Amino acid sequence: MAKIDGSLYLRQQQTDRGSTNATLGKDDFMRILMTQLQNQDPLNPMxxxxxxxxxxxxSSLEQMMNMSSAMEKFTQAQSMAPVVEYSSMIGREVTFQNxxxxxxxxxxxxxxxxxAVSQKDGRIQLEVEDGSVVNVEQILKVSNANSDL
Structure with missing residues (x-):
């Protein structure tokens, strides 16, 4: 009869789940599957x-994790879009509410x-020539800087 490794007992397993993710990942799933295959009854295999x-x-789990990773990258890319959107205001004259x-x-x-245009704490800010920083919500008017030509 084969001896059972003591580290496999449930009471020997780590019980502190407070700092780890409570969901199973693809590595955990693969470990469970491999353990199941190694310990199956040879006379009655899976x-x-x-x-x-x-x-x-x-396979479904792996695809969902890949999709989740792709969505996270997409979300990060979208967070920079407002800066690019407002970059067309560089060189423009703005009238803003103090x-x-x-x-x-x-x-x-x-x-x-x-x-310059920047993003801080999720808000778009414009830096004007005197060094002051203005939130886009304060903008009242945008015009060409050299409109008197």
Whole structure:
């Protein structure tokens, strides 16, 4: 009779799941499948249908993980799109509402030529020629910088 490895007992397994993901990944699934194949009864092996079903499940899991990874990359690429969209404002003259930093109330209007576009905390900001930073929500008017020509 074969001796059972003590590390395979459930009480020997790591029980702290607080820091790890509670879902099974494709590596976990493959380990389970390999362990099942290694420990199956040689006189009553796994049926072909069962094996094909498990391999199909593994293939589906892998495809879902690939799709999830692709969607994550797509989402990251889309987060930079607003910066590119507003980059056409560089060199344009903008009229913007000044906002008091303490009260959040409008204090007047200013004009400036946009020098740069950036994104901070999910908000698009324009840097005008005097160095001030303006959120796009504060923009009241956009015009050509040399409209007097």
């Amino acid at each position: 049926q072909d249908k069962e094996f094909i079903s498990q391999m199909t499940s593994f 906002i008091d930093s303490e009260t959040g109330e409008p204090t007047g209007q200013e004009e400036g030529i946009v020098q």
